[in-house]
Amino acid sequence: MSEELVTREQRGNISILTMVYRPYNLLGPKLINAIVEKVEEAQKSGSRAIVIRSGLRHFSAGADLDIFDKRVTEGSGGQTNENRRLTGVEFLRFMELLPIPLIASVHGVCLGGGLELALSCDYIIAASSAKIGSVEATLGLHPLLGGIQRQVQRIGAQRAKEMSMLARRYDAPTLEKWGLINLTVPEESLETATLSVAEEFAQGPTLAHAATKQLVHVAVNEGVDAADEAMAVIQAPIWASEDLKIGLASFRKNGPGLAKFAGR
Numbered sequence: 001m002s003e004e005l006v007t008r009e010q011r012g013n014i015s016i017l018t019m020v021y022r023p024y025n026l027l028g029p030k031l032i033n034a035i036v037e038k039v040e041e042a043q044k045s046g047s048r049a050i051v052i053r054s055g056l057r058h059f060s061a062g063a064d065l066d067i068f069d070k071r072v073t074e075g076s077g078g079q080t081n082e083n084r085r086l087t088g089v090e091f092l093r094f095m096e097l098l099p100i101p102l103i104a105s106v107h108g109v110c111l112g113g114g115l116e117l118a119l120s121c122d123y124i125i126a127a128s129s130a131k132i133g134s135v136e137a138t139l140g141l142h143p144l145l146g147g148i149q150r151q152v153q154r155i156g157a158q159r160a161k162e163m164s165m166l167a168r169r170y171d172a173p174t175l176e177k178w179g180l181i182n183l184t185v186p187e188e189s190l191e192t193a194t195l196s197v198a199e200e201f202a203q204g205p206t207l208a209h210a211a212t213k214q215l216v217h218v219a220v221n222e223g224v225d226a227a228d229e230a231m232a233v234i235q236a237p238i239w240a241s242e243d244l245k246i247g248l249a250s251f252r253k254n255g256p257g258l259a260k261f262a263g264r
Contacts (some may be wrong), residue, residue, distance in 0.1 A: 006033035008041055013202040013263065015042030018055040025054055027113030028064030029084035029180040032091050043100060048263045049202035051194055052121060062135065069241040087146040095120035096217055100209030105194040107187060111135050113147025122213065125194050126172035127187040137167040153220050154180050185216040205243040206263040211235055
């Protein structure tokens, strides 16, 4: 039996996916396929939040260079012969449109494709000691999965060009100030803080969170006008949700912020 590249642990409504693809969680078809499989398992189990973290020294040291050697030999960047379920762009969209909040918990180094994986999540929490960057330019490349455009969304064109063209490694507090990541915590607090954030997401109104993710995706890719047009359809499931009934009843009885949502 082959060793799992990603393990899944269920803690209440939270699925914790731990990457253990030795030595450095190099992102390529094998690891991407394993992540997709475990995310699908988490969704089927009824998880209301998913944490992606590493069980190794680093979150991810970048891409699996073996796939680049093959592409150079073939003279093509095509991904059709790489035994992957999803192309790189399809993978990021799968993550971004998943109707469940995704939290990336980052320690060690998070470089190249590892950063693109983190950027596909809804919330990034990082240890203050983490080193993060788009280092593909050192290989004669640039971020291939969509990291550039996702950096532009978060930190603007000038910073995105700086990150991708200078290929520096940044400390997590700097990238929190820029707005690329959400929260920096001491390394010894990372697990506790991650689970606290994940629990907060998991206790929320799950269908409303899914609608929020969809609307954000439309807004950043098609513009605010398109998001306005899409709102009625995207919001429709909320009106039939058990969570809305719970939320309204709780507000009337106890005031705001005390609803115990069911995730339905």
